[in-house]
Amino acid sequence: MKHAAHILRLVVVLILVGVIFFAVRSIMVPEDFGTQGSYSYGYFRAASEQEQKELVPVFRGSEKCKGCHDAQYNTWAQGKHYSVACETCHGSWHAHNNNTKDAMIKDNSPDACMLCHASVAGRPATFPQIDSIDDHIARKGGDPKEGQRCSACHNPHNPL
Amino acid sequence: MTELMTQGFLFPNEIEVHWSLMIVLYPYITGLVAGAFIVSSLYHVFGRTELKPVARFSLVAAFSFLLFACTPLLFHLGHPERAFNIMFTPKFTSAMSGFGYIYSFYLLLVLCEIWFVFRPTIIAKAREGHGLAKAFYWVLALGSMDDSAEARALDHRVTTVLAAIGIPSACVLHGYVGFLFGSLKSNPWWSTPLMPVIFLMSAIVSGIAILIVGYFIVMKVRGTEPDEACLKSLYAYLWGFFIIDLTLELLELLTMVYEGEESWSIIAWLLSDKLWFSYTTVQMLICSGIPLVLLGLVTLKKMDPLLRNRLGLISSALILLQVFAMRWNVVIGGQLFSKSLRGLTSYAPSFLGREGILMAAILFTMPFVVMYVFNMILPLWHDDQPETNQA
Amino acid sequence: MDNERRQFLKQACWTLLGGGLMVSGALSIPGRAHASGGRQHLYVFLVDTNRCIGCGKCVAACRKENNVPQESYRTWIERYAIGNDGTVHVDSPHGGEHGFKPLPNAADIARSFFVPKLCNHCKQPNCVQVCPVGATYVSKEGFVLVDERQCVGCGYCIQACPYGARYMHAVRHTADKCTWCYHRVMKGMQPACVLVCPVGARMFGRIDDQRSPLYAVMKQEKLQVLKPETGNEPMVHYRGLDKEVR
Numbered sequence: 001m002k003h004a005a006h007i008l009r010l011v012v013v014l015i016l017v018g019v020i021f022f023a024v025r026s027i028m029v030p031e032d033f034g035t036q037g038s039y040s041y042g043y044f045r046a047a048s049e050q051e052q053k054e055l056v057p058v059f060r061g062s063e064k065c066k067g068c069h070d071a072q073y074n075t076w077a078q079g080k081h082y083s084v085a086c087e088t089c090h091g092s093w094h095a096h097n098n099n100t101k102d103a104m105i106k107d108n109s110p111d112a113c114m115l116c117h118a119s120v121a122g123r124p125a126t127f128p129q130i131d132s133i134d135d136h137i138a139r140k141g142g143d144p145k146e147g148q149r150c151s152a153c154h155n156p157h158n159p160l
Numbered sequence: 161m162t163e164l165m166t167q168g169f170l171f172p173n174e175i176e177v178h179w180s181l182m183i184v185l186y187p188y189i190t191g192l193v194a195g196a197f198i199v200s201s202l203y204h205v206f207g208r209t210e211l212k213p214v215a216r217f218s219l220v221a222a223f224s225f226l227l228f229a230c231t232p233l234l235f236h237l238g239h240p241e242r243a244f245n246i247m248f249t250p251k252f253t254s255a256m257s258g259f260g261y262i263y264s265f266y267l268l269l270v271l272c273e274i275w276f277v278f279r280p281t282i283i284a285k286a287r288e289g290h291g292l293a294k295a296f297y298w299v300l301a302l303g304s305m306d307d308s309a310e311a312r313a314l315d316h317r318v319t320t321v322l323a324a325i326g327i328p329s330a331c332v333l334h335g336y337v338g339f340l341f342g343s344l345k346s347n348p349w350w351s352t353p354l355m356p357v358i359f360l361m362s363a364i365v366s367g368i369a370i371l372i373v374g375y376f377i378v379m380k381v382r383g384t385e386p387d388e389a390c391l392k393s394l395y396a397y398l399w400g401f402f403i404i405d406l407t408l409e410l411l412e413l414l415t416m417v418y419e420g421e422e423s424w425s426i427i428a429w430l431l432s433d434k435l436w437f438s439y440t441t442v443q444m445l446i447c448s449g450i451p452l453v454l455l456g457l458v459t460l461k462k463m464d465p466l467l468r469n470r471l472g473l474i475s476s477a478l479i480l481l482q483v484f485a486m487r488w489n490v491v492i493g494g495q496l497f498s499k500s501l502r503g504l505t506s507y508a509p510s511f512l513g514r515e516g517i518l519m520a521a522i523l524f525t526m527p528f529v530v531m532y533v534f535n536m537i538l539p540l541w542h543d544d545q546p547e548t549n550q551a
Numbered sequence: 552m553d554n555e556r557r558q559f560l561k562q563a564c565w566t567l568l569g570g571g572l573m574v575s576g577a578l579s580i581p582g583r584a585h586a587s588g589g590r591q592h593l594y595v596f597l598v599d600t601n602r603c604i605g606c607g608k609c610v611a612a613c614r615k616e617n618n619v620p621q622e623s624y625r626t627w628i629e630r631y632a633i634g635n636d637g638t639v640h641v642d643s644p645h646g647g648e649h650g651f652k653p654l655p656n657a658a659d660i661a662r663s664f665f666v667p668k669l670c671n672h673c674k675q676p677n678c679v680q681v682c683p684v685g686a687t688y689v690s691k692e693g694f695v696l697v698d699e700r701q702c703v704g705c706g707y708c709i710q711a712c713p714y715g716a717r718y719m720h721a722v723r724h725t726a727d728k729c730t731w732c733y734h735r736v737m738k739g740m741q742p743a744c745v746l747v748c749p750v751g752a753r754m755f756g757r758i759d760d761q762r763s764p765l766y767a768v769m770k771q772e773k774l775q776v777l778k779p780e781t782g783n784e785p786m787v788h789y790r791g792l793d794k795e796v797r
Contacts, residue, residue, distance in 0.1 A: 003311035006279070006304030007318065010272065013302065017268070025248045033249055034685065037589050041679055043251050044688035048698035055734035058616045059743045084749040088608050092615055116606045116749060121654040121663040122630045123604045127750070169641035171668070171715030172624045178706040178719055238704015238724030245684040245703050256707050257683035345677065345781055346713035499715050500797045502641055 060093035062086040072157050079158025089156070108151040167433075168503025177495045181509040182232035185520050187337045187359065188487045189229045189527070194334040194360070195367010196222040197270065197326055202397070204273075204323035211394070213387040216540050217378070218371050219277060222330075223270045224527035224534065230263060231523050235514050255340040262336060266329045273322040276315045278538050283307045285538070334363040341490060348423035348501075349430070349494040354412045358486075361405035366483035368398045369476040376473055382541070388465055395472045399455035402479060406448050409486070426501040434496045434504055439489040447482035451475035592674050592693035592786060593757045596731060596742075597765050597774070601791040603665040603752035605630060609744035610648040616732065616743035620721040625729035626669040626744055631795055635661045639795050666796050667753060669744070670695065670716040670729035671777065671785030678708035678717060678728075687726065693786070694733045699725045713781050731755070 036042030065086045066073050076082060087093060089112065091105040110133050119129040130136040134144035142148060154160065166175060200218040203211040211218075234240045247260035275282075283305050286297035298305075335356040341347075342355025372394050379386040416424055431439055454475045458468050497504050510516040534540070605628050613619060613626045628647030632640040632654055644651070647665070654660065672695045679687050679695060686702035689695055697708075702725035709717040709726060720727040732742035736755070740746070745753045756763030768790065775792040776785040789796075 003306055003308055003314055006302060006306055006311065007314070009302040009304055010275065014268065014272075021247075028244070028248050036688075036691070038689075039251075040253055041590060041676075041689035043249075043685040045685070045698050045701050048688075048696065048701065049690050051700075052696055052730065052733050053737045057732075057735045057738065057740060057743075059612060059735075059746050061740065061746060081749075083751055085746055087612070088747040088749050092612070095615070115608075115650045116604055119653065120605065120651050121632050121657055121660055122651060122665045124601060124664075127604055169629075169643070172622075172627050172643055172646040173709075173718040174715045175622075176719075178709050233705075236705075238706075238719060239702065242684075242701075242703045245686075245701065249685050249701070251683060251685040253679075254681045254683040254707065256681065256705065259683070340707075344681070344711055346711050495710070499713055500641070502639075502797070 056094070058092045058094040059085075059087045064093050075155065076157040079155075080160055081157060108149065108156055110150055113150045113154075113156075165506040166503055168498070169500055170498035170503045170505055171500055174495075174498050175505050177492065177505065177507040179491055179495060180236060180507075180515040181517065181520050182236040182515045184484075184487045184491045185523060186229065186232040186236075187334075187491070188366070188484055189225050189232070189524070190334055190337055191359070191363030191366045191483060191487075192370050192527075193222050193225040193229055193266075193367070194330040194363040195365065195369075196225065196371055197330045197367070198364050199368055199371055199394070199397075201323045201327050201330075204319055205327065208393065210387075210389045210392075213390045214371055214375055214394070216277065217375065218367075219270070219274055220531060220534050220540055221371060221374065221527075222367075223274055224530040226263075226267055226270060227530055228523055228526045230259075231526070232520070235519060235523070255336060255343050258336055262329070262333050266326075266333050269322060269326055269329060273319055273326065276319045276322065279315055280307050280312065281538050331360055335360050341494070346499060347494050348416075348421070349427055349497070350490065352412055352415075354408055355490075358405065358408045358412065361401060361408060362483045362486055364401045365398065365405050365479055368394055368401065369479040369483075372398065372472060372476040373480065376469070378541075384541075386469070391469065391472065392459075395455060395458045395468075395475075398472075398476065398479065399452075399459045402451060402455065406452065409444075409448075423501055426497045426504075430493060430497050430504060434506065435489055435493050438485050439493065443482055443485040443489055447478045447485060451478045451482070590689050590691060590693055593759055594672070594693055594731065594736070594786065595756065595758050595765060595769065596669070596672070596787040597754040597768055597790065598667050598787060599752045599754070599768075599790045600664055600666050600793070600796075602750045603628065603667055604750055605647055605651045605665040606749065607647045607650045608747045608749065609667060609753060610646050612743045612747040613729070614648070616735075617730070619727075623718040623721065623727070625716075625727075626667060629666045629668060629796075630663065631666065631793060632660045632663040633793075633795060634659050641795075662793075664791075664793065665752075666789075666792070667744075668714065668716070668777075669787060670731070671714055671783070671787045672731055674784035674786060675782060677711045677713075677781070677783060681707045681711040683707065690733065692733075692737075694731055694736075695728075696730055696733060697726055697728065699723050699727070702726055713778050713783065714785075 030045050030047070032046035034043045035046050036044065062073070062076075062085050069086075073086075076086070089105065089107070090096070091103065095103040114133070117129050119131045123129055133150070137144045137148060140153070142153075150156075196218045199211060200215055200222060202208040203215040203218075234243055237243060244260075246257060247264070250257040250260060252258070279301065282297055282301045284307075286294055286301055286305065289297055338356030338359030341350040341359075342352055344350050372391065375386060375391070375394075416427060451474075454471045457463070458471050458475070463471075492507050495505075496507065509520070512518055531540075607628060610624065610626055610628060613624075617625055619625050624646040626646075627643055628651075629641055629643045630647070630651055634640070636659075640654070642651075651665075654663070672693065674693070676687075676689065676695050679689060682688075683705065684701060684703055685698075687695065687697045687708055699720075704719065704724045704726065706719060706726065709719065712728075717726055717728040719725075732740070732744075735742060742753075742755050745755045751764070754763075754765040754768065756765040758766070758769055760766060769788075772790050774788040774790055776788060777792075778785070778797065
């Protein structure tokens with residue numbers, strides 16, 4: 001083995017590479033990594049769960065609107081649109097409160113209504129929908145030329 | 161714009177192809193590594209002495225390609241600065257997680273084998289040299305100047321062992337790339353247990369082919385006659401491995417056609433539309449049919465060396481193209497159809513940019529630059545250096 | 552018994568696959584004995600395809616709630632129109648975010664319906680299986696999440712998802728997808744898409760919560776999941792799913 005000295009040196013170099021790698025690794029890997037049980041599904045940085053929990057919700061639900069918009073709230077709560085949340089049409093609570101009061105969407109154009117109520121292939125037959133606003137107005141005895149809006153007859157907060 | 165690119169229906173997140181030209185290049189380069197290494201092992205382990213003229217060349221070629229095998233990945237990653245996560249926090253339920261360790265292990269192994277093979281040369285250079293050059297070679301030799309017959313005999317034994325370990329490692333390195341695709345149940349064009357074997361066979365084929373082409377170019381530049389016995393042997397190996405490779409590729413397709421599962425209709429559409437050129441025409445007809453026949457002739461028929469080498473060279477070049485097309489058709493092809501099995505999207509690499517054609521060309525050229533530099537430091541060709549008893 | 556054998560087979564495969572790589576022994580791999588590791592999968596998302604009207608409010612709300620980049624979708628709506636001759640037309644313009652236009656040849660359509668899609672938060676998610684760096688995982692509550700600070704952006708999970716639910720975040724350059732609004736649910740709120748859905752086509756809750764509207768549906772209705780053959784055990788359940796939906 002007298003002539004194996006060079007091999008020994010190589011082995012030392014390789015061991016050194018290994019040691020440096022694992023030293024760096026132990027510094028780089030966060031301590032909470034892989035502490036969540038199952039290797040298949042729990043091998044991750046545990047703090048990530050908490051970070052995601054802390055994200056701020058943008059939509060807050062209709063109850064949030066109650067205090068300032070009691071009148072509209074009460075009309076809505078008794079009507080056929082009760083299944084439609086305030087934020088579905090008016091945009092998120094967060095945008096309304098973090099910016100200006102104008103950030104609340106108040107769109108009662110026919111397009112806003114027709115997004116849901118236009119007769120479009122794919123909609124369940126039981127869902128109230130119309131082919132065209134003009135025909136609808138004519139059928140109800142109105143004059144389409146007067147350019148009426150849906151809200152002339154239907155209160156968006158409580159239609160029909 | 162997206163409407164023009166797509167046909168039928170795709171899930172809205174599928175319109176963009178995520179794995180780009182870089183991911184085509186990566187298995188291509190890795191394949192060249194595995195193939196070149198197998199050739200060097202045929203000499204070092206299996207005693208195919210006729211391959212001696214390319215033994216060193218193939219080993220260094222494997223090393224040079226290996227150095228750049230992971231660069232396409234770095235150019236593709238969304239966060240290349242986190243690349244080491246794959247070694248710091250590898251999750252072994254993922255086929256991909258093995259990459260860091262397999263790659264590093266293999267790189268060290270090839271480096272060690274090169275060191276043992278070139279040690280007599282390094283020592284000789286250290287003795288001849290002066291000043292800085294002397295110091296450089298002395299460090300390369302790790303300060304050990306023992307080139308006695310006993311030490312060389314020992315090196316020879318170690319080299320054989322390393323080469324022997326290297327064969328399964330090369331297979332793992334590339335088989336794993338195939339497994340990475342073959343194990344994805346979400347993709348009917350990838351998901352087949354044949355995938356790792358096909359990748360391995362095509363890797364060996366492409367490695368042999370690039371050695372043949374490289375050997376010719378180097379011999380031409382150096383003005384030396386190439387070794388006929390060596391080339392004949394390489395042609396025979398190329399032919400043999402290519403037959404296996406192509407058989408497996410056809411078997412995969414045949415099974416898909418015959419089973420005719422739900423996914424077949426979209427794959428048939430893919431092969432007759434988006435992949436008509438790159439798969440059907442290039443990979444399966446031109447670049448497979450011609451080399452198959454030519455290499456058969458080269459191997460089985462007695463012919464003039466000039467003609468033989470011409471046919472061999474054409475076949476090797478076509479096979480290099482075939483394997484590249486295969487990588488393209490797997491990687492890109494697998495992303496061109498929707499997992500809803502209802503539509504196709506398109507992909508064309510940009511010329512410039514991080515994942516463009518120019519970058520791919522640069523990355524692919526780099527291994528050859530490394531070989532050139534390597535040859536300046538340690539000569540690759542036997543007539544440049546004192547004959548040694550082992551390499 | 553059967554389950555034990557399955558566990559054993561699974562373990563044996565992993566041992567073979569990973570064993571060679573882990574010889575170093577320096578990698579700290581905690582208890583792999585139990586595949587789920589105490590994870591509960593009690594939350595269920597229920598989609599009623601009989602109710603969806605394709606208004607796209609859910610897609611728009613999701614984008615706002617989660618800051619989803621344009622051209623990427625955490626949730627989307629598909630429309631299926633099956634012709635009298637059996638041909639299937641599927642569309643999802645901008646993921647249905649701005650609603651749907653009438654189809655030209657309405658008379659030729661035998662049946663048509665909308666199908667909202669989102670991440671299925673599978674019990675056996677193969678996106679988590681294929682993530683090489685442990686950047687995507689299953690939370691204690693059974694939500695499949697992505698750690699944007701750990702993700703290297705390789706895109707393997709995007710390839711692995713059978714549902715096309717994942718995308719590369721154009722700003723963060725990491726994989727991203729629906730979280731079932733984990734941040735909201737953990738605060739006791741409903742996911743944003745569920746909140747804004749005007750017709751109750753989306754329901755969310757715990758299967759053991761008797762007050763949840765989902766509870767009654769789960770008890771009474773016949774439900775289906777997407778691509779059950781993957782073995783992923785998706786946790787988004789569909790009511791009235793048509794055979795043409797993939």
